[in-house]
Amino acid sequence: xxxxxGIDDLDTPEIAALLDKSAHYAQGLEENRWDRxxxxxxxxxxxxxxxSTRTLTSFDIAARRLGAHxxxxxxxxxxxxxxxSFLDTxxxxxxxxxDAIVVRHSEYGAPGFIxxxxxxxxxxxxxxWREHPSQAVLDAFTMIQAGKKLAGLRVAICGDIAHSRxxxxxxxxxxxxxxxxxxxxxxxxxxxxxxxxxxxxxxxxDEGLKGCDVIMMLRLQKERMEMSLIPDTxxxxxxxxxxxxxxxxxxxxxLVMHPGPMNRGxxxxxxxxxxxxxxxxxxxxxxxxxxRMAILDMLMGAP
Ligand code: CP
Numbered sequence: 281x282x283x284x285x286g287i288d289d290l291d292t293p294e295i296a297a298l299l300d301k302s303a304h305y306a307q308g309l310e311e312n313r314w315d316r317x318x319x320x321x322x323x324x325x326x327x328x329x330x331x332s333t334r335t336l337t338s339f340d341i342a343a344r345r346l347g348a349h350x351x352x353x354x355x356x357x358x359x360x361x362x363x364x365s366f367l368d369t370x371x372x373x374x375x376x377x378x379d380a381i382v383v384r385h386s387e388y389g390a391p392g393f394i395x396x397x398x399x400x401x402x403x404x405x406x407x408x409w410r411e412h413p414s415q416a417v418l419d420a421f422t423m424i425q426a427g428k429k430l431a432g433l434r435v436a437i438c439g440d441i442a443h444s445r446x447x448x449x450x451x452x453x454x455x456x457x458x459x460x461x462x463x464x465x466x467x468x469x470x471x472x473x474x475x476x477x478x479x480x481x482x483x484x485x486d487e488g489l490k491g492c493d494v495i496m497m498l499r500l501q502k503e504r505m506e507m508s509l510i511p512d513t514x515x516x517x518x519x520x521x522x523x524x525x526x527x528x529x530x531x532x533x534x535l536v537m538h539p540g541p542m543n544r545g546x547x548x549x550x551x552x553x554x555x556x557x558x559x560x561x562x563x564x565x566x567x568x569x570x571x572r573m574a575i576l577d578m579l580m581g582a583p
Contacts, residue, residue, distance in 0.1 A: 288411065302570050315346070324350050325351050328353075334541075381402050385408075
């Protein structure tokens with residue numbers, strides 16, 4: 281692996297290797313025993329053109345845990361506000377020779393464009409509605425850690441599928457690893473075409489949740505929607521919100537996930553999000569650290 285631009289670029293052994301390395305770091309963190317100098321003196325540049333809490337912070341912590349230095353570029357105080365172009369910004373930052381760049385951008389394919397201009401590994405921290413590969417790896421790792429086998433697993437991905445890079449990367453990864461994916465959304469939030477073959481489409485939550493082992497809820501990505509598309513949230517919650525009653529449509533031991541940020545009372549009820557027996561949401565956040573340590577190690581660490 282030279283870069284991590286999308287799950288679509290990875291084959292099954294590469295995904296399995298990332299999951300194994302994530303398990304290695306999760307155990308190391310648990311036992312307070314890992315190589316703290318693995319990336320000693322390397323510089324990781326965090327280049328986030330869009331807001332983030334989980335991805336930005338966990339890449340920062342993961343890099344520091346491995347001994348790297350982190351430089352966070354802030355668009356709001358950058359020379360973007362003096363009309364410097366995207367291209368010149370990238371060339372300028374690349375001239376400072378970071379050892380890796382983690383980038384989030386609203387434009388489709390921006391991380392790949394950057395990878396074509398710089399000499400270091402580029403990691404996609406989320407681009408447009410296309411891909412969010414590190415999120416998909418941490419979601420799969422969280423399912424495995426919860427005792428699930430990806431092959432044969434039935435996973436429902438529910439809500440704003442059309443605008444979600446999380447849905448896209450998860451559908452690709454889960455399908456490659458042998459899981460069965462149900463995409464559940466109202467017609468106006470369902471894409472014309474899925475990023476991968478073999479995914480089943482449902483417009484009814486009650487139908488789509490039947491027999492599912494894992495339910496992954498998604499936020500309405502209002503920032504990527506026309507105003508006219510934004511639904512009335514009370515109606516949306518009534519038809520597509522995950523409540524304890526609706527959870528009963530899935531398998532009795534079904535687990536609940538959400539990549540965050542959550543909009544409680546819009547796509548998920550409080551008592552589902554906070555259900556200690558069913559919700560993996562904070563475990564997903566915690567697993568962002570070992571998974572991103574694994575990604576940084578595999579791209580930047582000595583062989
Ligand atoms: N899941 C996720 O990408 O969250 P952030 O936007 O907070 O990084």
